[in-house]
Amino acid sequence: MSIETMPLSKAINAGLRKAMQDDPKVLLMGEDIGPLGGVFRVTEGLSAEFGTGRVLDTPLAESGIIGTAIGLAMRGYRPVCEIQFEGFIYPGFDQITSQLAKLTFRHEGALSMPIVIRVPYGGHIGAVEHHQESPEAYFAHTAGLRVVSPSTPNDAYWMIQESIASNDPVMFFEPKSRYWPRGEVDVERNPLPLHATAVAREGSEVTVIGHGAMVTTLLQAADIAAEEGTSIEVLDLRSISPIDWEPILASVRKTGRLVVAQEAPGFVSVASEIAATVTERAFYSLESPVLRVTGFDTPFPPAKLESVYLPDADRVLEAVDRALAY
Amino acid sequence: MSYTAATIQLLSPEGSLVDSDAGAEYRQYIDELTDDQLREFHRQMVVIRAFDMEATNLQRQGQMALWVPSLGQEAAQVGSAFATRPQDHIFPAYREHVIARIRGVDPVDIIRMMRGVTHGGWNPAEHNNLHIYTLVIGSQTLHATGYAMGVKFDGASGTGDLDKDIATVVYFGDGATSQGDVSEALIFAASYQTSQLFFLQNNHWAISVPVTRQSPVPLYLRPSGFGIPGVQIDGNDVLASYAVSRKNLDETRVGGGPRFIEALTYRMGAHTSSDDPTKYRTNAEVQFWQERDPIARFETYLRSLGADDAFFAELAEEAADVAADTRKRTLEVVPPPNEFIFQNVYSEPHPRIDEQREWLAQYEASFGSDA
Ligand SMILES: Cc1ncc(C[n+]2csc(CCOP(=O)(O)OP(=O)(O)O)c2C)c(N)n1
Ligand SMILES: [Mg+2]
Numbered sequence: 148m149s150i151e152t153m154p155l156s157k158a159i160n161a162g163l164r165k166a167m168q169d170d171p172k173v174l175l176m177g178e179d180i181g182p183l184g185g186v187f188r189v190t191e192g193l194s195a196e197f198g199t200g201r202v203l204d205t206p207l208a209e210s211g212i213i214g215t216a217i218g219l220a221m222r223g224y225r226p227v228c229e230i231q232f233e234g235f236i237y238p239g240f241d242q243i244t245s246q247l248a249k250l251t252f253r254h255e256g257a258l259s260m261p262i263v264i265r266v267p268y269g270g271h272i273g274a275v276e277h278h279q280e281s282p283e284a285y286f287a288h289t290a291g292l293r294v295v296s297p298s299t300p301n302d303a304y305w306m307i308q309e310s311i312a313s314n315d316p317v318m319f320f321e322p323k324s325r326y327w328p329r330g331e332v333d334v335e336r337n338p339l340p341l342h343a344t345a346v347a348r349e350g351s352e353v354t355v356i357g358h359g360a361m362v363t364t365l366l367q368a369a370d371i372a373a374e375e376g377t378s379i380e381v382l383d384l385r386s387i388s389p390i391d392w393e394p395i396l397a398s399v400r401k402t403g404r405l406v407v408a409q410e411a412p413g414f415v416s417v418a419s420e421i422a423a424t425v426t427e428r429a430f431y432s433l434e435s436p437v438l439r440v441t442g443f444d445t446p447f448p449p450a451k452l453e454s455v456y457l458p459d460a461d462r463v464l465e466a467v468d469r470a471l472a473y
Numbered sequence: 474m475s476y477t478a479a480t481i482q483l484l485s486p487e488g489s490l491v492d493s494d495a496g497a498e499y500r501q502y503i504d505e506l507t508d509d510q511l512r513e514f515h516r517q518m519v520v521i522r523a524f525d526m527e528a529t530n531l532q533r534q535g536q537m538a539l540w541v542p543s544l545g546q547e548a549a550q551v552g553s554a555f556a557t558r559p560q561d562h563i564f565p566a567y568r569e570h571v572i573a574r575i576r577g578v579d580p581v582d583i584i585r586m587m588r589g590v591t592h593g594g595w596n597p598a599e600h601n602n603l604h605i606y607t608l609v610i611g612s613q614t615l616h617a618t619g620y621a622m623g624v625k626f627d628g629a630s631g632t633g634d635l636d637k638d639i640a641t642v643v644y645f646g647d648g649a650t651s652q653g654d655v656s657e658a659l660i661f662a663a664s665y666q667t668s669q670l671f672f673l674q675n676n677h678w679a680i681s682v683p684v685t686r687q688s689p690v691p692l693y694l695r696p697s698g699f700g701i702p703g704v705q706i707d708g709n710d711v712l713a714s715y716a717v718s719r720k721n722l723d724e725t726r727v728g729g730g731p732r733f734i735e736a737l738t739y740r741m742g743a744h745t746s747s748d749d750p751t752k753y754r755t756n757a758e759v760q761f762w763q764e765r766d767p768i769a770r771f772e773t774y775l776r777s778l779g780a781d782d783a784f785f786a787e788l789a790e791e792a793a794d795v796a797a798d799t800r801k802r803t804l805e806v807v808p809p810p811n812e813f814i815f816q817n818v819y820s821e822p823h824p825r826i827d828e829q830r831e832w833l834a835q836y837e838a839s840f841g842s843d844a
Contacts, residue, residue: 179680181681182681182753183680183749183752183753186680205686206682207610207649207651207679207682211651211653235609238652273589274539275539276592443829443833444818444826445829448592448813448814449586449589449590449809451590451808452589452808455811455814456814465836
């Protein structure tokens with residue numbers, strides 16, 4: 148076993164390096180990803196190591212980045228695109244949803260689109276507008292895209308490589324508030340397949356589930372609840388599309404209660420989908436309705452209000468209490 | 474490092490007037506300026522630089538999430554802002570602090586955005602038509618073009634009356650020229666023949682990406698393919714910025730069709746306070762531009778016109794006062810109430826917003842008065 152300790156940003160960097168070493172067709176594209184190493188330094192050193200032919204510091208155009216990645220993929224490359232912040236993905240939205248997502252279907256299988264789009268997302272960093280949002284539902288709603296989000300350095304290291312190996316387009320959402328905390332990475336053994344839901348902490352009375360940075364909040368909530376004598380099971384969704392239902396249903400069969408948490412607004416969201424599906428498939432196991440704890444259905448507010456907007460452990464526990472009260 | 478034979482320069486880096494054939498058609502606009510106006514140009518440049526440095530300090534001390542310095546770009550901004558007329562509309566990107574100030578925006582309102590208490594900061598209708606900042610690169614070029622289309626449909630431009638015809642100015646950067654939105658704005662502007670000035674501040678960098686990545690040819694050539702004339706100026710020459718903008722604005726406002734100015738300038742500071750420019754640019758390049766500083770050369774020019782030490786000393790004092798006042802009022806900025814999250818999401822009542830506002834109020838109340 149070979150364990151290294153590193154932050155999530157470095158784990159993605161290591162995963163990208165490994166993928167680039169393993170397959171000469173893998174290339175990186177994005178704004179400021181060359182000498183600067185990206186604004187979060189995720190691609191630091193890769194341009195020097197692999198050259199500007201494999202790390203493309205592109206012109207400032209997201210539609211251009213995604214659209215040309217599509218052409219490169221048609222030519223046999225495996226582009227990994229970096230979007231600088233989630234709020235700047237929309238100039239590329241047409242290329243992602245109308246083109247990238249549908250090309251395999253339109254070619255009736257004659258073509259695959261092995262493109263990864265890395266998107267730093269989420270709040271908790273006190274930043275200005277467009278730098279703290281969680282737009283994953285837009286992409287999960289689009290057939291043809293796979294959507295994942297690691298929450299730990301270990302998952303980040305493995306999931307980025309699995310995403311690059313996928314022959315389908317993968318939206319890879321990186322919880323930017325988790326870029327810096329360090330964690331253990333087992334660089335020899337891949338723990339789980341890309342689309343698996345993981346049990347982050349075992350418990351017996353209530354299941355809580357989330358993805359990305361929310362997993363940290365859920366673990367905090369579970370700690371607090373444990374002190375108060377309540378046993379919470381924490382699930383890390385990891386894959387938003389497809390969703391690995393069995394571990395979720397198994398947990399609900401055990402606890403009978405489910406709280407779904409996310410930073411994104413709740414309306415027509417990942418949380419909505421989980422609530423609906425669990426209700427359909429585990430109705431007789433449920434002791435209470437599935438409850439959602441989400442960002443409000445408003446624009447992400449100015450940073451001074453982010454702590455009010457973003458669900459914290461208290462808000463999760465408020466829902467846990469409601470679930471237990473049924 | 475990027476001046477071309479076509480670059481219009483009216484004031485040399487050494488601070489003396491340049492006599493050139495290319496500049497001749499703009500000289501009359503300079504000749505019309507009074508001493509007081511020239512001093513006002515300088516005053517605005519010096520004051521905003523002091524403000525900018527204070528804002529940078531405030532950011533370093535944790536008073537703002539981010540600061541976007543305009544250091545080095547003062548002349549491009551001051552000249553073009555003074556070239557506008559009161560009725561004009563201005564769509565900035567996010568670095569146009571002195572333009573906002575000249576149009577009556579309190580620069581502390583810009584700080585409020587970077588401090589995380591607002592996504593806007595001011596009402597354009599109450600601030601001489603200075604629209605709010607746009608952080609999504611290039612988007613505002615389309616808004617400006619649409620605005621100018623509306624102005625034209627209303628008959629509020631193109632009548633020939635310089636004091637009434639409205640021109641619309643949009644500011645954007647060299648990086649922005651790569652965005653599809655900017656090309657589309659040029660297409661719409663040309664197609665509808667708007668009364669509009671595209672003002673490009675080529676500060677040579679889009680964060681860490683050099684302008685050569687965006688275009689292998691000078692960017693003032695870009696609009697000609699769209700049917701819009703482009704001109705390149707020394708953007709660190711406040712006189713060129715003023716005169717060339719003034720001429721193009723007055724020509725477009727009366728119906729001469731859209732115009733495009735590429736102002737060659739330089740981002741002397743970091744892209745933002747989060748950036749580390751030592752990773753991607755050389756000291757030699759920074760030094761090249763330091764020698765072409767917009768403020769130093771204009772001071773030399775004003776001295777040659779008779780401005781004395783007393784004038785500059787007084788100005789330095791005023792700048793220091795503005796900086797001190799900025800610091801004081803920044804520290805006094807209060808965060809908005811929770812309620813702010815739900816206000817103005819829609820302009821008319823919306824049940825989901827009402828429900829969630831109510832939920833939050835009750836939730837907060839559940840913690841009791843000491844929460
Ligand atoms: C659509 C979009 N993509 C990416 C970004 C991130 N970003 C912010 S500023 C910037 C560089 C802009 O360069 P330029 O247009 O030259 O303006 P400057 O900052 O130099 O004034 C980038 C890439 C953004 N704000 N919007
Ligand atoms: Mg620039």
